[in-house]
Amino acid sequence: MSGSEREWNAEAYDRLADPQREWGRTVMDRLELRGDETVLDAGCGAGGLTAELLERLPHGRVIAIDASRQMVSRARALLEPRFGDRVEVHVGDLAELSIDGVADAIFSSAVFHHIHDHEALFACLYRALVPGGRLAAQCGGGPNLVELQRHVAAIADADPRLAALAGWPGPWNNAGAPETASRLDAAGFVDVATWVTPAPVYLPDAARMREHLETINLRSHLARLPDAAARAALLDGVVARMASADAPMTLDHWRLNMAARRPTG
Numbered sequence: 001m002s003g004s005e006r007e008w009n010a011e012a013y014d015r016l017a018d019p020q021r022e023w024g025r026t027v028m029d030r031l032e033l034r035g036d037e038t039v040l041d042a043g044c045g046a047g048g049l050t051a052e053l054l055e056r057l058p059h060g061r062v063i064a065i066d067a068s069r070q071m072v073s074r075a076r077a078l079l080e081p082r083f084g085d086r087v088e089v090h091v092g093d094l095a096e097l098s099i100d101g102v103a104d105a106i107f108s109s110a111v112f113h114h115i116h117d118h119e120a121l122f123a124c125l126y127r128a129l130v131p132g133g134r135l136a137a138q139c140g141g142g143p144n145l146v147e148l149q150r151h152v153a154a155i156a157d158a159d160p161r162l163a164a165l166a167g168w169p170g171p172w173n174n175a176g177a178p179e180t181a182s183r184l185d186a187a188g189f190v191d192v193a194t195w196v197t198p199a200p201v202y203l204p205d206a207a208r209m210r211e212h213l214e215t216i217n218l219r220s221h222l223a224r225l226p227d228a229a230a231r232a233a234l235l236d237g238v239v240a241r242m243a244s245a246d247a248p249m250t251l252d253h254w255r256l257n258m259a260a261r262r263p264t265g
């Protein structure tokens, strides 16, 4: 991953990420916390969901990791004054994590589809858990954003300024449920369940859709383009196509859900 692909506009993400927060809460609900656990927030972003996690852990703590320095700095500014030493926030790559046997649970939302090596990721997460520790995660998966990628391809094919995107399948690793179950099994997890669900996001306001695409869904596409004119052509073209699509102004999100446990023995 290049530096510009790793970095996020943390302020804009925080402002726009209502759908991500909704998804994250459903994953958090599945953890059924007692309130005194140590939980790893794997890919904490700007820290909004990490704060909600800490509210569910009045006697526990959170170790939050994210690859983006901007995200980590915003998460620290939000979390440290409020939760003090019950939270630590680190810059790190989850697929190279070297935490051993400290987390009672792992929470992750909207992160794993950004990581190409799921075998390495699951091996690291397994190692980070205490025996008996649980994983509750969700990310893009299955046919996630296939329609959006179709819009991108149609525009890129017709505009030489967008040549860097022609034939590019996009930055995501949208894994399926059966292959993910096999990878979690292979990493040593038990009680594995994986399933893919539709999660369309409707944003009727064109300006908001444009900013959402710029900040979240098309960040990596835009980072490949040579200049501001090319980036504007992509964003304007995609928003125009979305406005006249069969399901207008809808991002065709699909979520891959994971539940698993490190065995006690």
Ligand SMILES: C[S@@+](CC[C@H](N)C(=O)[O-])C[C@H]1O[C@@H](n2cnc3c(N)ncnc32)[C@H](O)[C@@H]1O
Pocket: 006, 008, 017, 020, 021, 024, 042, 043, 044, 045, 046, 048, 049, 065, 066, 067, 068, 071, 092, 093, 094, 095, 108, 109, 110, 111, 114, 115
């Ligand atoms: C869509 S945001 C989700 C943030 C937060 N979990 C939420 O739901 O609001 C995706 C986050 O994954 C992080 N990320 C992507 N690849 C990562 C990796 N290999 N290791 C750690 N974090 C990563 C990004 O930096 C970004 O903050």
